[in-house]
């Protein structure tokens with residue numbers, strides 16, 4: 001099997017780079033062993049919320065100089081300030097062009113509300129999700145409406161968050177007779193299953209009646225993210241009929257918005273002609289000189305997959321793109337050079353809420369994001385996303401930003417190398 005580019009890992013990074021390369025006429029395959037971090041997605045992409053020393057960031061674009069002083073190996077610093085700004089701006093238009101609407105921009109963080117009721121800064125928030133700037137929330141009274149017995153959304157936590165920003169709230173619960181069928185098994189009473197009932201056409205009139213009654217006297221409805229899974233028109237339709245906005249709040253996992261974003265991107269990639277090898281696992285590769293020549297997977301056994309270029313986007317420890325044993329942190333497919341602290345005692349802090357050093361471990365790359373093996377860059381192997389070293393996604397609040405921008409960056413490197421690249425004035 002021969003491709004222009006083979007991508008290992010079908011999470012946010014692999015899908016964005018795959019779509020970008022397919023848009024430019026490449027023939028690509030994605031090998032993806034399983035679920036990705038998107039299944040736990042909050043509905044907001046973070047670009048840069050804090051500098052490594054903890055200083056809050058309001059304007060990510062204006063923070064690159066200071067970031068380069070504090071974290072010279074940060075993936076954003078490797079790209080350079082102007083490329084960071086260009087790709088951060090283009091990421092939003094890339095999403096818009098493929099049909100994913102978001103709110104926010106890269107020169108000013110806005111705020112979102114977490115399922116725990118915390119108010120956090122972020123970069124891009126999916127449309128219909130609660131989004132605001134400090135002091136600029138336009139609503140005074142909101143109705144928080146939950147489904148009876150749905151424990152992955154806690155209206156009390158959410159109410160506290162809204163009250164902090166000066167919004168008065170009321171809390172109400174409702175039931176639909178059909179929900180009693182899934183309620184019998186508490187482990188089934190999750191956002192994805194609820195949406196199968198709430199999304200049904202036959203339930204829409206009753207839903208409008210209930211939401212209308214429960215939100216009387218309120219200008220806004222706050223609802224858990226458990227609606228509109230397979231029908232993007234459903235929520236706009238409800239809003240239209242109710243005559244007032246509905247803002248979604250993410251629930252505890254599984255994340256409906258994350259699963260639907262993953263499926264949407266995967267479908268987009270395959271509609272462009274990409275091959276998505278779901279449930280397969282890249283195991284090892286042949287490397288000759290400084291080139292990957294063949295890749296092998298669990299399902300294809302000794303039938304090699306070859307490509308002019310390979311992108312490694314297999315994620316961090318969470319997705320087993322990185323593994324650790326008692327002595328070392330390693331990358332299991334190519335055995336690439338990794339960055340980690342040699343003394344295991346320094347890997348983590350026993351205070352869970354403190355900075356955890358292991359989050360910064362990852363695969364070493366050169367400036368062009370080539371993977372490095374035995375100190376030598378591999379010319380046709382690019383590394384992107386959560387597997388990269390040099391950043392702390394949680395403490396810096398930059399997880400999706402690093403994934404998104406490095407995905408676009410490596411795609412661009414490949415297109416330049418293969419001379420099919422046009423400057424990205426527009427993603428067409």
Ligand SMILES: Cc1cc2nc3c(=O)[nH]c(=O)nc-3n(C[C@H](O)[C@H](O)[C@H](O)COP(=O)(O)OP(=O)(O)OC[C@H]3O[C@@H](n4cnc5c(N)ncnc54)[C@H](O)[C@@H]3O)c2cc1C
Pocket residue numbers: 008009010011012013014031032033034035036037038040041042043044045046047280281282283313314315316318319320321333384385386387393398399400401403
């Ligand atoms: C639980 C969780 C929630 C997060 N939520 C957010 C959020 O809400 N907002 C935000 O900004 N950031 C968030 N992040 C940060 C996150 O890292 C990025 O947002 C981003 O989604 C990571 O994408 P990725 O594709 O690089 O890696 P992943 O999403 O981890 O995907 C890697 C993929 O590679 C596959 N894979 C691994 N090894 C192989 C192999 N050998 N062969 C084939 N496939 C393989 C895995 O199965 C997986 O599908 C979150 C991170 C985690 C862990």
